[in-house]
Amino acid sequence: MVILVSLLAIIFSAFFLREQVKPYRLITAIAPEHPLRKNYETFVHDYDDENKLYISLHTGRETPWAESIQAIKKIRQELLTIRFVNDVFDLTSAQYPKAVGPHFKLESFLAVDGTLKPESAGYLDNQLFQGMYVNQERNAFLLTVVLQTNFDRRLSKNILAEIYSILEQHNTKSSYTYHILGDLYQQTQFQLEIQKSNLQVLPVFILLILLSFYFFFRSWGVAASALFIIGMSYLGTVLFIAWWEKSLSPLASMSLFFVFVIATSDLVHYFSALQKEGESGGAKIFWPCFMTSITTFIGLASLLFSEIVPVFNFGLYCCCGTVVAFLSTFYFLPTLIKVFNVKIPPLKSNRYLRQPHLLYKYIRPRRWKIVATYFILGILSIASLSRLTFQDSFLEVFTKDHPLTKSVQAFKQDFGFAGNLELLLLGDSEKLESPQEQKLLQDLDLELRALENVTGIASTTVIRQFMQATTPSEQGDFENSLRAMRDSGLFKNLFPFFKNQLRWIVRLRSLNSQEIDKTCSQIRGILEQPKYAGHFRHEITGYTKVRLGVMVMIFESFYFSLLLTVLGIYLSFVVYYKSFRLALLAMVPNLFPLVAMYGVAAYFDVPIDYNLVILNSAVLGIGVDDTIHFLHYLLHTNDRTKNESRVKRSLYAMYAPMTRSTYLFFCAFPTFFLTDFRLFHNIAIFLMIGLFLALLSDMVFNPAFLLILRDGKFLRKKISLSS
The missing domain is CATH 1.20.1640.10 (Multidrug efflux transporter AcrB transmembrane domain)
Known part of the structure; x- marks a missing residue:
């Protein structure tokens, strides 16, 4: 009777907590009034960057290109039917900007039949689009799923279950492997593992204690x-x-x-x-x-x-x-x-x-x-x-066979990065747009790319370099076309000038804490040089910085x-x-x-x-x-x-x-x-x-x-x- 009551109490507790578990958000580890948390929450509010899921589809070398593109199109269409999914970005819907006098137009990377257009094939390897839709070997494709803002995070498991169902359904028709990454995915994996640890470890733990006490006495x-x-x-x-x-x-x-x-x-x-x-x-x-x-x-x-x-x-x-x-x-x-x-x-x-x-x-x-x-x-x-040395790698917190660990390794292998640092350059918007400032930003871009842990940078400077290389035009028309792009919101995630800041997304090779700390110190060292310090201020933020x-x-x-x-x-x-x-x-x-x-x-x-x-x-x-x-x-x-x-x-x-x-x-x-x-x-x-x-x-x-x-x-x- 006593054993039964004890077991019922513990089982009730475990199942009670199972219903209470929510996706674990790392930012909640910091007190609400702490400056680090306040800065991050401001960043998330401005850029709505926390509600994205990244899906990698590795098709293999023998899979025909046309078959891969067709599969991605169907997957995208079905993903858009999921509740709380706002949009899906991938190669089949991707476009690149092209200056036309003082204006610009958007061109698709793909022809009607799904093949790469001759003039756009090289653009995918440009700094602006490198690793954004497809890897250099052309055998791994990236889909970015954008979810609605402020949806109920307790439904994360349901959303991921629908995504899994779609991917599995198409996996039976086409031979590919898929992996998912993103803050929401990581949080949900923590939630599931906590539930598993309580419901699977607890019975064994109890049995061992029960038998041990009997063995002792x-x-x-x-x-x-x-x-x-x-x-x-x-x-x-x-x-x-x-x-x-x-x-x-x-x-x-x-x-x-x-x-x-x-x-x-x-x-x-x-x-x-x-x-x-x-x-x-x-x-x-x-x-x-x-x-x-x-x-x-x-x-x-x-x-x-x-x-x-x-x-x-x-x-x-x-x-x-x-x-x-x-x-x-x-x-x-x-x-x-x-x-x-x-x-x-x-x-x-x-x-x-x-x-x-x-x-x-x-x-x-x-x-x-x-x-x-x-x-x-x-x-x-x-x-x-x-x-004595210390180490930590947040995305390798699980065993080698865990889905999250496999996803991290797949993204590293196919796209050369595991996460990002967010660098905000703060200053007057008009001054940041000037040609003198742009030359300075290009130098900064080169210095940051030379860092050992940096694999790439997404920034307005890269957009300018891409436009200048692909569609040369008069300087006045070029600046007007860039303003038109900015006003249309095409790259609003990189330069929201209403905030008087530029956003640089620094892609990292390693998320080991010591490597991140070293990279942050190197970035600060570069930006504190007199060459840059007198022109703009800076702030390093984002999920990686919080961790x-x-x-x-x-x-x-x-x-x-x-x-x-x-x-x-x-x-x-x-x-x-x-x-x-x-x-x-x-x-x-x-x-x-x-x-x-x-x-x-x-x-x-x-x-x-x-x-x-x-x-x-x-x-x-x-x-x-x-x-x-x-x-x-x-x-x-x-x-x-x-x-x-x-x-x-x-x-x-x-x-x-x-x-x-x-x-x-x-x-x-x-x-x-x-x-x-x-x-x-x-x-x-x-x-x-x-x-x-x-x-x-x-x-x-x-x-x-x-x-x-x-x-x-x-x-x-x-x-x-x-x-």
Whole structure:
């Protein structure tokens, strides 16, 4: 009955969140009043650039040109019948401008029979149209689907489903592969993957936890009770998310799994205490579990100072789950155990005595070597941190087989770019139109194209160069024809002179955050030269710039949140142990895992994912749990007992709960690999390594270091919060 209620609560929560999930917009990661968000929203309002989908059709070399054109025509006609689709731009409907005296006319690239016109064939490789409709090999075509402004984004899945249906239908008639890209597509893929992670990973996660508790305590009653408490913590966090965010971002989804971890840790120690000492054991474990909840809360609460909204929410949700888990464990679980008369069989196997005995026999004669090794490794790791590098590629956040990853690779291969930077040149419209200014803009165009990460630029300068090369005319007539084009709105997405600005679309080869940051710095360096700075101002904006800004803010908050966590946990130790020295002793083994992980990564030149830095505080907050329990037991032994005996008894007593909790984490975290989120995979690896090193520190370094200390006031001081 208890298991059924728990499962129903968790299943209800998962399906409830499924209905709440909306397409994830990266811009919502930034506070509404932040300048970066305001600039981006102004840009989107002016250029309506967020509602486009790009479809790549790769036909292959053997497909006849006429067959490809015919297929594109039919696809375009059917795409236009989809609700909320405003227009579709492709080669079959594309036209290029041609000056006619002071006026201009539009010419189609294709003849009536679908073949390329002789005079227009070369124009497709011009800077203005290169990669806009077809690639240079003429075997991949690009269709741009423009959606209506301000449509309900909850319908994104339906729109994409109709597009998929049309493409699949034609794919059975013609042999081609298709890929989709665009902000809306990326947001929808995030939405679908979040739903998948909750509905597919969650059942496996629950099953593993249920079986693990039964394996530990040989009681289905214990397993059911643990699952019920975890379900309450999960449900409480879900309800809080629904009230606070009214949606579910990737990090909010991850916070639910963190709540599982947090609740599980206390339950393992609680049931281990009951198994060993009965009801009195549950009372004795209250204060150390309270302390572990405090340190976990501190580590996660440090994220509340982040400017990134999802990071703030992640910390908030985990803090909420921590409180619910602790209260449920110590104020509801005892009643549940009594009502259902849950029995915990005593330990029959002596492995929890034999294994710590062998471990102690290994540590005792080698205690000096172990402590020296730890400090040497720590110093070497710190020395290596200067070489540490970070990486991130937003469009490669999923596995290699994921549709979004395949789309990114296809667009890179066929059209030579994966995304854009938006460069706005600000100044007086009349001045920007002058011949002197145009010469300056041509020089700027050449300098920007020479940058390593830039594959092309769409700008009014390119339009001018195209017109001059294709239809030479008198300068006066040429300028008049350009004004006529501007007034007609033909290139309104590039030069809306009502805003006194020019828009340059800078196409990028790589969307790696470090490459984008380098490119932005190079662009700013060029534009800040006296040659350009005195003529116009500039602003770099767009979706790619927003993503870079988010990554930078995450990284900048890393040091502050980590420092805040270390300081907060240390002060809480000082209050709890009433000793600065003992608090310092408790901190040393828990700083080692983070330092060692980053040090090894730096030494072997393994870059760290930007998103993982938010977990540092969480790992430290959770990792200190075993240290707290170990020292609590040590300080509650008889004061007259020799130091060596106290360490030995503490290791024997805490070996079972410490190894059980870590074992459970190692069973549960691999379920993250059932999702296509590479971030979730990295988080699983990061947490397993971090928590394993924390366990190793508590079970090897702590006893070795304590054995070195002489009997004295350092360890004779008892905790005033006695059970």
